[in-house]
Structure formats: C-alpha cells, structure tokens
Amino acid sequence: MNNVILKVSNLKTYFFTSRGTVKAVDGVDFELRHGECLCLVGESGCGKTVTALSILRLFDSPPGEIVDGQISYDGLNLTNCSSEQLRQIRGKDISMVFQEAQSALNPVLTIGDQIIEQIKLHLPLNYSKAEDRAMTLLEEMGIPSAERVMSYYPHQLSGGMKQRVLIAMGLSCDPQILIADEPTTAVDVTIKAQILDIFRDLKTSRQMSTIFITHDLAVVAEIGDRAVVLYGGKDVETAPVSEIINNPKHPYTSGLIECLPDISKSTGKLASIPGTTPNPLKMPQGCAFHPRCPKAMEICSHQEPLETVISKEHRVNCHLYK
C-alpha cells in the first residue's frame, strides 16, 4: 500500500517492575493510511494507550522499554531513532491528544500561553503570528470568543472546552498524524457529540490521518474507517469498521458488540462476557482470551493463535479460523 504513512510491526513494549514484567504490548501490528481514521479498540489493560505512547516513546523508560518491533514513519524507525529526531517529530509531524483534559493542561499557564508555546517550538513564527494562528485554531474548534479564551486559565473552562483546546493544541503545527487517546470518554453525551463532529470535520477538511483510541464501539462505528481490536496486549482482529460491526470474527469482538447497551435495541437481559480483563502480570497461557471465550477449544489454552487472513482487509488471530 503506497499510501501507508505509519506502520507498526510486531511492537512489544514491556515494563520491568519489581513485581514482575508487565507485557503491556506484546506483538501488535497495524498500519495507518493517509486520510483515514484508524480506531484502536479495547478495554482497560489491553495495551491501546501504551501502543500509542510507544509511537512517540512517551512512557517512562525505566521501567518501560520497547523490546521488539518496528514503527516505520517517513523512512525512520521510531523505535530506535535518536531522541533528537523524535523530538522534532513530536507535536509537529505526529501529535497526541490525551484523555484527561484536566491533567494534560498546565494549571498555572493561560490557554494562549500553552498553545503559543507549542507553536513556537516547531514553527518559525514570531509571537503575534503565533497568536493569530492560535486564535484561528480555537475558532476552528468551535470555541466562541476565542480571544477571551486565550487569556483564560484551564480551571475556568468546562470539560468539553478543555478537550477542544487540547485538540487545537494537537493541531497547532499541522501534523500529519493525530493520535487521540479516548477524547470522548470523560465527557458528557452532548459534548461527546460535538467532539466527534470535530473529528469528522478534520477528516474532510484537512484529510487528517487519525489514530483514535477508545473502548466504545459505538464511537468506532461513527467515525472509524478501520479498526484494530486489542486484547491482552495483542491485536486480535483488524478490519474495516463496517466489517467489524456486521461481521465480527473474533469471539471477543462479537462479545463486545453484544454487550453494548444499545439504545436502538430492545430491552432485556444484557449479554455480557464472563470473567474479568486479564492481569497483565499473569497473562493466561495460549490465547489470552480463552478463559472468557464461549467458543474456547482445547488448543486455545496452550497455543497462541496465529494470524488468519479472512479477506484482503480483514485479519483475525483466532484458532477458530485456521
């Protein structure tokens, strides 16, 4: 595919703690194509956030370390390039928007200061030009009276506004790739709708390539083009979103879809997946999902499944399809 702009191959990021080795990401493969919105889907502990952090190497190292794999971007391998090269890329070519808007903004600096700082770090603009650019961005995000907001401190803004400011900061240097870590999780339903709208616009107006991390399949259905489902640090299914929703192959994916309390479905007892998400210090043997899998077979408990290609765009890691 020659419009692939980021390719992650067999990424393994481990955290070496005194209580044992946490295999947060244990063999993840996916590629991001130009102009698409790729969703990394999974519940807590599946490794989606660490995968995103690994792209820009933003985790604490020690105890974390990329032990294997490659992340190809623009001719570089991000897993072993120099920190200087990485710093150039961060914020400028690949930008990240974090989940907790509360803690991602510096409480003692004004919004204007924070955005301008980011702009001036990467672009050769003087202060007033940077300021103009910042205001334009805020307006693009649908923030009313952008000029006043520039002089506000984070605590004066609501949750939705903070999230929009974070997205504006992420976009400030026109990155090629935007990584958004659960931007709609901590906000109210109506604000969620506004933010999803923003992401949709970004795709159409800027052809922004986005990696969108979420645990909410309904959000994936709304804005994703393709999705990668993660469980236990590995990718278990990769497919276009319509395929994932209508034709899920992996039992975890279909389980997730069924347990969504969907507003358009009839009421009744909710389907659920028994058991709990695995403890990263004590991953089950074989396929990480087998203790909870309704279709588990004997082989699942001692052998990890390999990748099966269902169709050109649809891959699954499951013994059911060998």
Place this chain on the structure above:
Amino acid sequence: MIKRLQDIIKRASQHLHLNTRLINYYWQRTRRNKLAVAGLAFIVFLVALAIIGPFFTLDPTEANFEEKNMPPAGFVTEQSVYNIETDEVTTKEVHGTWKHPLGTDSKGRDMLAMIVSGARVSLQVGLIATGIAIILGTIIGVLSAYLGGWVDNALMRFTDIMMTFPFFLLLVLIIFIFGSNLAFIVLAIGLTGWTGTARLTRSESLSLRTREFVVAAKALGASDKRVIFRHLIPNVISLIIVIATLSIPGVILAEAALSFIGLGDPMVSSWGIILEAGQHSLNTAWWVAVEPGIMLFLTVLAFNFLGDGLRDAFDPKSNI
C-alpha cells in the same frame, strides 16, 4: 468490667490478625529500599543495646580517677601530669586498653557504659516524647477536621499560637521554670511538639472526609464516632507512622541540645550530657565528645532513612 477488658483485647488481637496481610504488604514495599532497611537494622541494634547492653558493661557511674581520660582501645595519647611533689609538669603516654574499649572521661568513667546508658535515655526520650506529641496532635487534627465549623477554627487558631512560640526557647523556658528533671523534659517536648502533627493529620483527614468511603459509611448509618475511629484514624495511621519516625530524631536532638546548654538532667548520663562535658576537653580527650556525637548522628540518620522508606511504601502512587 473483666468482660469489657476481654472484649477489648479480643478486638485488638482480631484487628491485628486481620491486618497482618496489610502489614506484610507494606513491609514488602519497605524492604525494597536499602537505606530504610539499614536504618531499621541500626535502630534494632540500638534498642537491643539499650535493653541488654547495661548488663554487659561496667557501671557508668563508677568514677575511677586513676584511669581518667584514657583513649579508646588502640589509640595512644599524651597527657600532662602535674607532680605535686616536684612541682613539675611532665607528659606521659597513655594507652587505650580493652577494659575501656571506648576510653574514659575526665572522671574515669567508662565511655562504653555511658554510651550504652545514653542510648537507653535517648530512646526513652525519643519514644515517649514523640508518643505524647503524636497522640495529642492526632486527636486535635482529626477532631478539628471532622467537626469543622467553629471547633476547627478555634483549634487551629490555638495551634497557630502554639506554633508562633519558638519551640526550643519555649522548651528552655519550661525547663528553667520547672527544673531539669528527665520526666519534665520529656513532658515538655511532648506538649510543645504536637503542632506539626496536628496540621498534617488535619489536612489528611479533610481530604479523607470527602472520600467516598467516608460518605458511604455515613450512608450506612455510622455515627460520627464510628467514622472517626473506624475509618478516618486507620487511614491516617500510615501518615502518623511516618511523622512519628521522622520526629523521633528531632526529639532526641532537642534533648541533646538542652543538655548541651546545661539544662539537661544531671542525674542521667544522656548523650547530650556526655557531649556537654566533653566539649571542654576536645584537645586532650576528643573521644568524650566525638563518640556521643557519632551516635547521635547515626541515630538521626537511621530514623530519617527509615521514615523516608516508610513514607514511600505507604504512598500508593509511588511505584515500588
């Protein structure tokens, strides 16, 4: 009455039993800090020294002018001797012997024995005075936070006033008025040193008060008393342990300082008293001042290392 006592003991041991897993969890976390373990080891050694040491050493109060100012074993010093008959001052060499491994002071008392008995005094002062300060500070802090309103205001203003008095000068004043008896010293330190604890426990309790499990307990119908004793205080205990561990060295040094300026209890040979006596003979018998000084230094370090280690172990956010 007997039944109540039995009840209390059963409850306490139940508590302890149920909590051993928690204690083990925190102990594992503390163990990983080497300095803290070293500190703990020294403190254990000190406690052992204080408890059983005196049975193995010479009598620290036995003065023996023949053997005055002997250096520690292995050292050789010169002393000037005044011969009263010939009216001459000559120097003679004095060798340290193993009978007095740490030497003797100007009155011929065995240094090792004095250091050991000093350990006992310092630990007693440290533990008892800190105990008083901590208990007083905790009660004031937790009550203040929980009851809020005018009680909180009143107690905190009182704390502020207490804090404006320079701690040490207050101590000097009290001792000066009431006399330098070890018991008074301990009491004085305890009654003046609670303010820091009060502040810290109050702020911790304030933040705990709004935590959901406290609201949950109230929702279950718990009385104020139950919330304070069953929920607030156990969650503040880890903070208290850290404060206590870090306060003990300050208390020990306070007593030493009081002794150094002459307000210590002369009936007791604490390290401070020995130091005070030794400062006059630094030229000729340096060990009299240096030995208690080293012990004080090591003790303070040990408690500080342990306190730091405990604080990190109790902090859920520090990833040990």
Place this chain on the structure above:
Amino acid sequence: MSFIQMNHKSNHKLLQIINLKKYYPVTAGLFSRHIGDIKAVDGVNLDVNEKEIIGLVGESGCGKSTLGKTIPRLEEPTSGEILYEGTDVGKLDKKGLAELRREIQIIFQDPDASLDPRMAVGDSICEPLIIHNIGDDKKRIERVAELMEQVGMEAEQANLYPHEFSGGQKQRIGIARALAINPKLIIADEPVSALDVSIQAQILNLMMDIQEKFGLAYLLIAHDLSVIKHMAHRVAIMYLGKIVELANKQELFDNPLHPYTEALLSAVPSFKSKYKDRILLHGDVPSPLNPPSGCHFHPRCHRVLPICSREEPGLAEISEGHFVSCHLYR
C-alpha cells in the same frame, strides 16, 4: 412485554419528593458576604413507587448526584420535603435517621473510592450489620458469606483488601454492602460508568437480578441513556437542577417532548445513528451559580420561543404519566 416490565412495580408510593431545593451558598470577601447560591437542586418533584426503577438522567452539573445525596440527608435540604413512607425525612432526629438508613442505601460511582482501603472487604460488607446491631458475630459471618455469593463472588475472598480486586469486583462488593440490611430503596449513583463495557453488562444484569429477587426500588442516576433504557421503568431528565421531562421509559424514547431530551437521544452514538440528523447543542452547560432567566435551557434550545427567556415553564402533564416543563406544550 420486556423482561423488566414483567416485574411490575406496585402503586405504593415509597418516596415522595416535593419541591426539593438544595442550594450551596457562595460567599466572598473578608466577611464572607453571601453573594449568591449554587442552585444544585432547584425545585424537584418526583415520586418513586415500591419495586420501581426510576432512571434519573442528566449531564454533569445538572444536580442529579446532589439529589441522590440529599434524599437520605447526606446533604441537608435547603427547602422542600422528602417523604419516605409518609414521614418527612427532613424532620427526623438522629435515631430516626439511623432507621431511615436501614431502608435507603447507596451504591457509589467510583468502586475504588467507595471502599475503605484499610478494611478487609468482608468487614466493609459487615459494617452495616454492626452499625445497626444486627445478629451476633457468627450470624454476621454467615450473612457476609451469603451476600458475597449473591453478588457472584466467593466467600473466601472476604479477607482480602480492596486493592486486590478489579473494578468490577469492587463494585459487586459495594452492592453486597448496600444489600446487607435489606433496604427497600437503593440509590445507585452512576454505578457502572467507571467500568469497562464487558463488565458494565455483568453489573447491570446483577442489579436487575437483585431488583427482581428482593423487590427493591432503584433510583438509578446515570448520564448514559442506553444504560437507562435497559433498566428503568420511568425516566426523569434533569437540566440545571430541574426536572424537564418525566415519563414511562418507552413513551420517553418513542416520543420525547422536551428539546433537551431530543438532543440527548440524538447525541448517543450508536451503530445505527444517522449523525447528519443529529441535533447539536451549542455551547456548554451554563453555571448553576447564574442560571439563565426563564427556562434554563433557552439559550441552547433549537426550538426556542420568545416567551422562553421571560417565563419559566412548570412541569405539566401532557399525556398520562408524561410530564414536560416546556412552553411548546402549554
């Protein structure tokens, strides 16, 4: 008829909330001058019948959590009445309150924070039994074991501490604790929002089982309409301290009347949502310190009328059991 509706609520009124207001005074200046109030709950009328599940929906700042805390008087009401089984909760003395706490229990949102980290979970579950002097030691241990099994956990886990459990398990423990003394009404404040999707389903199923088995009434507070749709009999929508719509669940979802309800329903992302038809609300929720004049929702309303900024509409019954507070229907 759906699974839930087969478990019919009775018509016996358990809880009656009459014009309840909870204001938090705001002071400023050296002498703490009273400059205004945060009107967290601003005149709420709501009934909960025996064995009924009422869903209370609204976004952050609408006052639903405050309402949930004020009912058992964990927060003191500023004015209005809360009648439980006919008795005014606001006038109860300490003893009366303790008895009330046997009947009304709360399940909290954050399973991490709602359990005392220094108590074994068995002790946490046992606590209500101790507070209300129920049973002796032996009976209590049995009851704790029984409760743990009812919520799908093993009795042997009673000696473990909260940090040794996952979020979903902690929430089950919270539920066990709430059930310990057989309450009649459980106020569940966002019981599943902090949990993963696959665990949410487990906990919701558990709550439905328990409701059916013990004939409990729930006041289910949530911001997620899809959760409400599965569990509630009736739904109330709250905005800035007031209830703007109240109806039977099916009626509300099929026929939402209030513009805010419409916007909420269309905002929920779903597999079949046509986002082009989505009603996007402008701006953010205004501050409860300084709510807009007239109808609090008028600045963001997509069907606003001139009268809306002048006069507050009251809650009126439009069709049977369906109440709306909106000028469009007067």
